[in-house]
Amino acid sequence: MHxxxxxRITDQAERDLQDIWSYIARDSPDAADNFLRQITIRFEPLRLAPNIGAKRDQLAPGLRVHLHRGYGIYYVFDEWELIILRVVHGARSVEDLFS
Known part of the structure; x- marks a missing residue:
């Protein structure tokens, strides 16, 4: 892809990001703002090269994940659009999220 x-960020992914912000903000709103900025910056390289994420077809057809500081950015894409489905901590059972 060139x-x-x-x-497109799904409503669920938006809720995930809000939950992440709220959790971190309990200790430091500034750190929460910074982390959210860092993780959303990771969306940009995916828009240019979506194949860089690891395949997770066993969870859902076409699903990929890109990791950032312990969090997985789960997404799918076609020739026109990158869709962020979930942003979740690596300790969560993602099998339950995509079943």
Whole structure:
């Protein structure tokens, strides 16, 4: 892929990001803001090269994950669009999220 894909973040992924922010903000709102900025910056390289994420077809067809500081960015894509499905901590059972 040579063109930048359109980015779509699902409502569930938005809730995941809000939950992450709320959890970190209990100790430091500034750290929460910084972490959210860092993780959302990771969406940009995926828009240009979505194949960089590891395949997770066993969870859902076409599903991929890109890791950032213990969190998995779960997404699918086609020739036009990158869809962020979930953003979850690595300690969570992702099998339950995609079953």
């Amino acid at each position: 063109r930048k894909l359109t980015l």
